[in-house]
Amino acid sequence: MASVYPSFEDLPASIPALVLEAAERHGPRAALEHGEQRITYAELPGHMLQVTRALIAAGIGKGDRVVIWAPNCVEWVVLALGLQAAGAVLVPLNTRMKGAEAADIVARSGARLAFVQGSFLGTDYPAMLDQYRPATLERMVVIGTAPSQPGDQELQQFLAGAGQVPLEQALASARSIAPTDLSDLLFTSGTTGKSKGVMCAHGPSLRAFNEYVRIIGLVPGDRYLVVNPFFHSFGYKAGWLTCLLGGATILPQPVxxxxxxxxxxxxxxxxxxxxxxxxxxxxxxxxxxxxxxxxxxxxxxxxxxxxxxxxxxxxxxxxxxxxxxxxxxxxxxxxxxxxxxxxxxxxxxxxxxxxxxxxxxxxxxxxxxxxxxxxxxxxxxxxxxxxxxxxxxxxxxxxxxxxxxxxxxxxxxxxxxxxxxxxxxxxLKDMFIVGGFNCYPAEIEAALSEHPAIAQVAVLGVPDERMGEVGCACVVLRQGEALTAVELITWSRERMANYKVPRRVEFFEQLPTNASNKVDKLLLARQLREEESASYSV
CATH class of the missing domain: 3.40.50.12780 (ANL, N-terminal domain)
Incomplete structure (x- = not known):
């Protein structure tokens, strides 16, 4: 059958309730698989509830926000399910963020606990966050390596705390989650340059992606390689949540x-x-x-x-x-x-x-x-x-x-x-997309404006054969200052996620403006196209 749930009225109340039902429906089928790691649908509730018990022991309960900052992996899914079963709200962080960007979301979400990858692609994530760590973050649980700060814990050490809480208490918590309870708080950049946290509930997500399961024809036993990052709805809801709805196997791809x-x-x-x-x-x-x-x-x-x-x-x-x-x-x-x-x-x-x-x-x-x-x-x-x-x-x-x-x-x-x-x-807001990631010019402009040599900057998306679109920074320098495109790109890579970094930099004596004295980006884009066309004709 194309869909496990023929109608939204048949759906479970919440994502944790879905896991409990899926264990009965799909028992021995693989739910999660990556390398040597394999968890069946029958085993998944036990893994989920171990996280729930450890969180309850740590004082995390309904409505608390919990951050996950890690690449796609088996642990990511188990931790997300466990915190949702505790009634907490999932706050995923983009793995390409720098420490200051991550800390901003941790602070504004009011997250008390964060699960953080110890090291990934040569980056020490806990160290990056520690530089800007907000006072509201009570505990960091590090995945894969030992933590460096007092009070923080390695994941297995944290999970050992599950022994303090009866399984029945965690199970009751998982079953108590209502369709209208918040499941996640996904932060998305805004055109003002300040990201906003989007509040979504369990029931609507299950209903929407049950339709997705039906339309794409997902069937139990399908093997679903999730390349899209779990911190994004494409990897989370159209990824592993879809698999749980359809009885498919989640195969995470970290990069x-x-x-x-x-x-x-x-x-x-x-x-x-x-x-x-x-x-x-x-x-x-x-x-x-x-x-x-x-x-x-x-x-x-x-x-x-x-x-x-x-x-x-x-x-x-x-x-x-x-x-x-x-x-x-x-x-x-x-x-x-x-x-x-x-x-x-x-x-x-x-x-x-x-x-x-x-x-x-x-x-x-x-x-x-x-x-x-x-x-x-x-x-x-x-x-x-x-x-x-x-x-x-x-x-x-x-x-x-x-x-x-x-x-x-x-x-x-x-x-x-x-x-x-x-x-x-x-x-409407000039957003452009780099390799599947939404880029918002106002946010990038705000970051570039901090460079001491820049007087004015406008960012817009320009066509790129490989990526579809990339960012182009149109820069007016401060009087007497010197700056090259390579220097600005290098400076940007140290301060913002890679996909936000402009791939192209053009320098102007002044930027075109409209009658309201705002930068005319339509005219600016036309100038860039004309310059590019002229350069090809030389």
Whole structure:
């Protein structure tokens, strides 16, 4: 069967309740698998409740925020489930963040405890956070290595505290979670440069991604390689949560590496492989394509960038995926709003983001809040069961996002075709996407403005053959100052996540402005295109 739960009325009340039910439904099937690590569905509740008991022993309870700052791994999922079963709220952190960026979210979420990867890709995460550690963070639990600060614990030491709490107490906690209780607080950058915490509940996430399971045709026993990071809704809700709903095996992939993904698909018999277009392009260009057995692949889901129809055709023909689809969502709606029917043509799947999932309303509205005609552009607005409860500790921003009719204004520009498919045509707030990661110019501009040589800076996305888009920093220097593009990029890499770092820097005597004396980014983008065209013609 395509979906374990034929209707949202049949769904469990919460994510922990889903784990308990999945143990009965899928018992001996592998729930989590990575290298030598393997946890069956029957074993998963025990692992989840051990974390819950340890958290209760540490004084963590309903409504407390708990951070996870780690790459995709088996422990990430178990810790997330355990804290949710304790009634706590999951706060994932982007593994590309620097210490100051991570500490800002830890502080503003009010998190009392953080699970932090000890070392990853040569980076000491606890040391980075310790430099800026907020006073509200009572304890850091380090995954994989010994902690350096008094009061902090290594993960196994922390889990030993589970012995202080009866299993029945943890089980009662897991069963007490209601559909309206908060499951997670995902921080997403805003156009003001200040990230906002999106409050989402258990019930809406289960309902939305049960539809996702149904549409992509996930079946028990599917093997789902989760390349998308768990800190993002694509890796979390369209990743491991989807697997738990469908009875599939979660196979975490810590880093996107084309050779490693290619190897794992062939050797571990992967059947489901979602990811950004760059993932599929890397596989299709791989020298081993045609010599490796990729016959297990069945489902591909992509989005986040402009997609040529030929890519959809190649995924179907050369990678052998019977199901290929694209989707649209944002954190404020839980990560999923529309999705293409896999039976649609390559042109529809590549050129649109499909139709709203059941229970979701979509409208394209003009600046006065009125619907625009079919084929005309306007702001994409959503209404339905899966919208966020609001921005954490920010009622003003929440009020600004919803109108009087209950529409959530996404800030994205799009249109509807005659069949009701959504076409994304732009972004009201100038957001651009680098390798699947959302980049917000105002946030990057705020960081670059701290450079002592910079007087003014504007950031915008420019096309890039490999990444889809990359950031371009248009810089006006302070009088008497000198700075090169390489120096600014190097400086940026030390202070912000890699995907935010501009790949291109252009220097200007002054930036073009409009009548309101604001930087005219449309004119600026046109100037960049003209300069690039002129340089190619030389």
């Amino acid at each position: 996107f590496d084309a050779d490693e993904v290619f190897r794992r698909v062939a050797e571990e018999r992967i059947t489901v492989l979602p990811g950004p277009p760059t993932l599929y392009l890397s596989m299709l260009d791989h020298p081993e394509l045609g010599r490796k057995d990729l016959s297990s692949l069945r489902v591909a889901v992509t989005g986040a960038s402009t997609i040529p129809p030929v890519l959809i055709q190649r995924i179907r023909q050369e990678l052998g995926c019977a199901v290929v689809t694209t989707a649209y969502g944002l954190t404020e709606c839980g990560g999923l709003a529309t999705i293409c029917d896999p039976a649609d043509s390559a042109e529809v799947i590549a050129g649109t983001s499909g139709k709203p999932i059941p229970g979701t309303e979509l409208a394209i509205l003009d600046s006065e809040g009125k619907p625009v005609p079919v084929g005309h552009n306007g702001e994409i607005c959503l209404r339905g069961f899966h919208l966020m409860q609001g921005y954490f500790d920010d009622p003003g921003a929440t009020q600004d996002t919803f109108d009087a009719q209950g529409w959530l204004h996404t800030g994205d520009i799009g249109s509807l075709d005659g069949q009701g498919n959504l076409r994304i045509t732009g972004r």
